[in-house]
Amino acid sequence: MEGAMTKGEIVLGCLAPHPPHLVYAENPEQNEPISEGGWETLRWGYAKLARKLKTIDYDAMVILTPHWQTYIGTHFLGCDAFKSLSVDPIFPNLFRYHYDLKVDVALSEKMCEIAKEAGIISKMMRNPDFRVDYGTITSCHLLNPNWDKPVVTVSSNRNRHYYSVEVMNEQAIALGNACRKAIEESGKKVVLIASHSLSHRHFTTEAPLPEDMSLEHIYNHSQYVWDMRLVELMRQGEMEQIIDLMPEFTEQTIAETEGGGLTWMMAAMGMPNYPAEIYGYQSVIGTGNVIACWDPNENTREVVL
Amino acid sequence: MSEENPVLFGLYVPPHPHPLLAPNENQGWGELRDAYDMCRRRIEESEADIILIYSTTWPSIVGHQFQTLPEPEWVHVDDDFHYLGSMPYKFRMDTEFGEGYRDAAENRGLHARTVSYHGFPIDTGSVVALSLLNPDNRIPACIVSSNMYANRAETIVLGKAARDTLKAQGKKAVVVVVASLSNRMFTEHIEPHEDRIHSPKDEEWNQKILEFFGAGRLEDISQLSRDIHGQIRIQKVVAYKPAWWMASAMGQHNNYDGEVLAYAALNGSGGAVIQLTPSSESIGDKEFDEDDVEVYRGDRNVLESGGGDMQAAGGVEGPLVETDELPTINTSKAPAPVGAYPHARRQGDLLYLSGVGPRQPNTNEIPGGPIEDGKGNPLEYDIKTQTEACIQNVKAILEASGSSLNDVIDVTTFLIDMKRDFEGYNKIYAKHFEEIQATRTTLAIQALPTPIAVEMKVIAKAR
Numbered sequence: 001m002e003g004a005m006t007k008g009e010i011v012l013g014c015l016a017p018h019p020p021h022l023v024y025a026e027n028p029e030q031n032e033p034i035s036e037g038g039w040e041t042l043r044w045g046y047a048k049l050a051r052k053l054k055t056i057d058y059d060a061m062v063i064l065t066p067h068w069q070t071y072i073g074t075h076f077l078g079c080d081a082f083k084s085l086s087v088d089p090i091f092p093n094l095f096r097y098h099y100d101l102k103v104d105v106a107l108s109e110k111m112c113e114i115a116k117e118a119g120i121i122s123k124m125m126r127n128p129d130f131r132v133d134y135g136t137i138t139s140c141h142l143l144n145p146n147w148d149k150p151v152v153t154v155s156s157n158r159n160r161h162y163y164s165v166e167v168m169n170e171q172a173i174a175l176g177n178a179c180r181k182a183i184e185e186s187g188k189k190v191v192l193i194a195s196h197s198l199s200h201r202h203f204t205t206e207a208p209l210p211e212d213m214s215l216e217h218i219y220n221h222s223q224y225v226w227d228m229r230l231v232e233l234m235r236q237g238e239m240e241q242i243i244d245l246m247p248e249f250t251e252q253t254i255a256e257t258e259g260g261g262l263t264w265m266m267a268a269m270g271m272p273n274y275p276a277e278i279y280g281y282q283s284v285i286g287t288g289n290v291i292a293c294w295d296p297n298e299n300t301r302e303v304v305l
Numbered sequence: 306m307s308e309e310n311p312v313l314f315g316l317y318v319p320p321h322p323h324p325l326l327a328p329n330e331n332q333g334w335g336e337l338r339d340a341y342d343m344c345r346r347r348i349e350e351s352e353a354d355i356i357l358i359y360s361t362t363w364p365s366i367v368g369h370q371f372q373t374l375p376e377p378e379w380v381h382v383d384d385d386f387h388y389l390g391s392m393p394y395k396f397r398m399d400t401e402f403g404e405g406y407r408d409a410a411e412n413r414g415l416h417a418r419t420v421s422y423h424g425f426p427i428d429t430g431s432v433v434a435l436s437l438l439n440p441d442n443r444i445p446a447c448i449v450s451s452n453m454y455a456n457r458a459e460t461i462v463l464g465k466a467a468r469d470t471l472k473a474q475g476k477k478a479v480v481v482v483v484a485s486l487s488n489r490m491f492t493e494h495i496e497p498h499e500d501r502i503h504s505p506k507d508e509e510w511n512q513k514i515l516e517f518f519g520a521g522r523l524e525d526i527s528q529l530s531r532d533i534h535g536q537i538r539i540q541k542v543v544a545y546k547p548a549w550w551m552a553s554a555m556g557q558h559n560n561y562d563g564e565v566l567a568y569a570a571l572n573g574s575g576g577a578v579i580q581l582t583p584s585s586e587s588i589g590d591k592e593f594d595e596d597d598v599e600v601y602r603g604d605r606n607v608l609e610s611g612g613g614d615m616q617a618a619g620g621v622e623g624p625l626v627e628t629d630e631l632p633t634i635n636t637s638k639a640p641a642p643v644g645a646y647p648h649a650r651r652q653g654d655l656l657y658l659s660g661v662g663p664r665q666p667n668t669n670e671i672p673g674g675p676i677e678d679g680k681g682n683p684l685e686y687d688i689k690t691q692t693e694a695c696i697q698n699v700k701a702i703l704e705a706s707g708s709s710l711n712d713v714i715d716v717t718t719f720l721i722d723m724k725r726d727f728e729g730y731n732k733i734y735a736k737h738f739e740e741i742q743a744t745r746t747t748l749a750i751q752a753l754p755t756p757i758a759v760e761m762k763v764i765a766k767a768r
Contacts, residue, residue, distance in 0.1 A: 070385050071490050072572070085424040090366050092422045121493045129391040130382045131426065155384070161539050162492060204454055205416050206367050 005187040010180065011058050013265045013294040014049065017197040018065070018138035019284035020088045020095030022046065025211055028145065032096040038211030045280025045291040046142040052293070053143055053191065055300070060104040060150045061143070062111070062179065063193040065135035066259030068155040071162065073121025074175060075155040076108040079128050086137045094210060099137050104150035107186050111152065114182040120175055139195040154179070156259035165247040165258060172260030176267025192268055194261030198230055199223035199253035199288035206285065219286035226253050227281065227288035234276035234292055235305065239266045253288070269294055278305040310583055311471035312555050313351050316344050316438070316481045317518065319576030320362045320430030325437055326389040330497035333569025340567035340578035341437040347580070348438055354476040355399050356439055356446040357467060359550045360483040362430035365450035368416030369463055372448040373403035374425065383429045392432050399445035405474055406447060409466035412635055414601035415459060430483035438481065451546055457530070460546045462601040464553025480554050484547040486511045486575030487537035495572065503573035510537040511575040515568060518579045521561030527552035557597070560584055599705045600634045602651065636705035639698045640664035643754050648702045656706050656765045660719065662757040663694030666701070675756035676721065688729040691759050696737050699763050712766040713743040719760045723749035726758055
């Protein structure tokens with residue numbers, strides 16, 4: 001019915017960690033290095049969530065990633081397409097991925113515009129030479145290996161570095177609310193992605209064979225306990241409590257939640273009070289990673305774990 | 306300065322792309338660009354074999370990384386300042402140096418690796434610095450990362466490893482640190498003409514640092530790094546490390562002619578182009594508040610430890626894990642090994658020293674004289690002097706390992722002529738070890754690999 005715009009909606013929210021090891025372990029044709037596998041618990045979890053995504057009708061993925069770090073406000077991808085080589089600066093031995101992605105620029109502009117109206121410092125990124133960060137590439141590849149949906153990347157404003165974790169949390173909530181409003185006004189169905197791990201204490205040496213699973217374990221027990229506390233709250237649908245805990249969790253586990261991804265996504269989704277679907281938890285080079293999603297549709301929501 | 310100094314001069318330059326991409330939009334940005342250009346000309350006129358860059362905008366996590374792709378080529382765009390334009394580049398790297406630097410860093414106990422991949426994301430700071438300082442690739446470069454977790458000891462040792470490599474390869478370098486002074490930027494968009502230092506406090510501290518630089522007091526700035534970080538640095542790369550590295554790579558002193566060539570705001574942060582040229586007539590004094598470090602003895606490898614530090618707080622500078630297996634130790638203050646072995650190795654709470662004789666570090670001279678000439682003809686020698694020199698070498702290795710002669714637990718001594726030398730050796734030994742009461746075994750052997758009469762092998766407590 002022309003002229004009567006349907007209200008847009010968020011059809012799924014995914015917590016999608018981006019260790020490049022998972023792409024490396026899978027040996028997709030886009031990635032140059034070759035592996036013998038590894039990190040199966042996470043990869044199988046991702047495969048299952050990717051299957052669920054295929055059953056959902058959506059127009060675009062919107063992803064907030066801590067590896068596009070901006071200090072002057074929040075930035076949004078603003079070119080129609082990007083095609084290049086993504087090389088992980090920490091693990092170039094594992095991740096050299098040839099990507100080719102489309103951007104939903106109209107949606108991106110809408111989010112930038114509404115964020116500005118809400119008083120959030122925002123900017124469109126229009127430089128066609130810009131290299132899309134590897135967090136976006138990794139999470140999107142694992143959720144949608146066919147790359148048949150357009151993407152919008154939202155940068156991670158470093159409020160945590162300039163101010164505090166508390167300020168990060170508040171700013172991310174404001175940004176989430178603005179993005180929800182923009183999505184509703186866009187009339188589109190959108191999958192949100194918070195691209196990050198939980199605990200992020202990191203081994204600072206690497207096994208001779210990176211995929212040697214006999215050497216993989218969580219950095220230490222306290223990090224594991226923190227991760228499990230959050231996972232349990234996710235299973236119980238206590239997202240408001242998680243966001244309240246976020247500053248302490250982030251401090252104690254030097255978590256990538258400092259980038260605001262989970263807080264942003266939960267705010268955009270109205271702080272879900274229903275259980276998350278947990279698709280897997282495993283460490284990658286010491287960091288704690290959980291794959292989870294929040295499905296607002298009661299009819300398709302599953303109890304995975 | 307000594308002719309042996311492998312560093313011709315040092316430069317401290319800002320990482321932001323404004324002097325490269327928009328020098329005409331703000332007077333200060335233009336002045337920084339002019340200063341960059343002056344440094345370029347000085348490099349061109351120098352005898353530098355290599356430009357060695359430590360960039361604070363290249364954070365690494367898994368050890369220290371060295372760029373070794375011979376000709377990295379890309380079109381770089383900054384994450385924040387993408388609207389200023391793209392930065393196409395093609396650089397020339399000194400692969401031999403990068404690999405040597407990695408080896409030297411490992412020899413000093415660091416975890417290190419080279420990166421040599423097409424498309425590796427060279428950071429904004431390195432791209433800006435190399436584009437402006439070496440636009441024609443007249444001189445090859447080496448870029449080293451700034452490890453996020455590295456503390457002072459690790460960063461000092463990384464600087465020393467750079468000197469090791471320069472000396473080993475006989476190269477002369479211009480060392481370049483790419484870093485801001487105060488690094489707090491405005492968090493909202495500003496017009497170029499609105500640019501200024503973010504706060505009066507940042508300005509005040511920047512002026513203090515510039516005063517030190519201007520007086521050539523690099524080592525003093527290094528010693529003040531923690532204060533500088535606490536006062537005018539946001540967390541980004543954890544601590545104000547560049548002065549640690551620069552001071553260490555340039556020789557840990559204050560004997561420089563310092564020139565502040567430009568200073569201006571770059572979106573609120575403090576950008577400066579500074580040259581430090583080694584001199585014998587500068588201020589000279591230094592205020593050491595913290596110890597010097599030769600070898601990094603910490604360890605970050607928890608892969609096989611069965612778990613990390615349970616007490617570790619979340620902060621990235623919190624205590625990290627120590628494991629049983631610790632690195633090997635070498636020191637320039639003891640005679641060079643004559644084979645593929647280190648001076649010492651730590652295992653658990655113990656230090657195991659390789660056998661060490663009386664040869665002098667650097668010169669290989671044998672105090673008390675060699676036992677034979679080059680043709681194998683016996684010579685007269687003084688066992689007491691040889692024994693004394695031998696013990697001093699043991700002491701030097703122990704001290705380089707953070708231990709001391711008082712920590713010695715067990716000594717095995719090898720003499721080539723027990724009948725002739727035991728008494729003299731025993732007297733000197735007693736002078737040093739009578740109170741220490743280490744266990745001892747003395748053996749007569751047929752020969753040692755160099756023309757010496759005595760060698761000692763020691764086990765000591767590690768500290």
